[in-house]
Amino acid sequence: MTADTADILKVEGLTKTFGGLSANEDVSFSAPRGAICGLIGPNGAGKSTLFKALLGVHKPDRGRIIFDGIDITDISQQKRCRLGLCCTFQISESFSELSILEAVMVGAYSRTSSRAKARTDALVAIGEVGLTDLAHLRYSELNVFQRKKAELATALATNPKLLLLDELFAGCSLHEIAELIDLIGALNQRLGTTFIIVEHVLHVIMSLCSKVIVLESGRILEIGTPAEISTSPVVLAAYLGEDYDVDEHQKFGR
Numbered sequence: 001m002t003a004d005t006a007d008i009l010k011v012e013g014l015t016k017t018f019g020g021l022s023a024n025e026d027v028s029f030s031a032p033r034g035a036i037c038g039l040i041g042p043n044g045a046g047k048s049t050l051f052k053a054l055l056g057v058h059k060p061d062r063g064r065i066i067f068d069g070i071d072i073t074d075i076s077q078q079k080r081c082r083l084g085l086c087c088t089f090q091i092s093e094s095f096s097e098l099s100i101l102e103a104v105m106v107g108a109y110s111r112t113s114s115r116a117k118a119r120t121d122a123l124v125a126i127g128e129v130g131l132t133d134l135a136h137l138r139y140s141e142l143n144v145f146q147r148k149k150a151e152l153a154t155a156l157a158t159n160p161k162l163l164l165l166d167e168l169f170a171g172c173s174l175h176e177i178a179e180l181i182d183l184i185g186a187l188n189q190r191l192g193t194t195f196i197i198v199e200h201v202l203h204v205i206m207s208l209c210s211k212v213i214v215l216e217s218g219r220i221l222e223i224g225t226p227a228e229i230s231t232s233p234v235v236l237a238a239y240l241g242e243d244y245d246v247d248e249h250q251k252f253g254r
């Protein structure tokens, strides 16, 4: 398999069923290298199931996942992470007495066994998200917004090529959302990291993404630019119901 330099990720015909329910049905899309892509859809559309398949949390029934030219469909989560496919994850309660530095070092240890190197890499990642002055604080002492940034730093410390953000913005104020949008945009520019973002705050998707994938009932409903998605009759109908008024909802997502 030769690497497709244009697309860092290709998903081909991914299907995952739970009992009789198709959580993902023949899902195919690609993510261009260096892009910020959005994955949206109503509740239960299959977004988390798709992320879990990408991360290797569960195995799809059918289909293939090609990451950076490599078929990763059957390889472990740890190996995917080492290849550069990672997500943000909430620090569990059992880790809450760790300092930010120690928590972010957990991410850095995915690519080194050297404590000194993990510490250096963690400090770089902490700097990237602007938490250097708080690096010594315990996780339990942080507010929601600081935790989000620390989770982002932990993921960055794995040195991802593709970072999946699953509702990173949830629980943030409008001001904090604006700051996180700027931060993700800056990281994308500075580090070249590709992002795929699952987010219910559509303003985030419309502000950051160049490509949006819309899922509904496990299937791809539409793929396009934010402008195309925000005026797509099928997308509007999926979100707003069959009786939506296009003129009334032309500011969808703003």
Ligand SMILES: Nc1ncnc2c1ncn2[C@@H]1O[C@H](COP(=O)(O)OP(=O)(O)OP(=O)(O)O)[C@@H](O)[C@H]1O
Pocket (backbone or CB within 6 Å): 018, 021, 022, 023, 041, 042, 043, 044, 045, 046, 047, 048, 049, 050
């Ligand atoms: N482990 C599981 N066992 C059984 N059914 C599941 C499982 N995980 C997900 N599902 C079902 O698959 C469908 C898709 O769920 P999924 O969580 O992927 O949707 P989602 O788009 O992430 O939803 P939300 O926006 O509410 O988080 C739902 O009907 C859900 O109940």
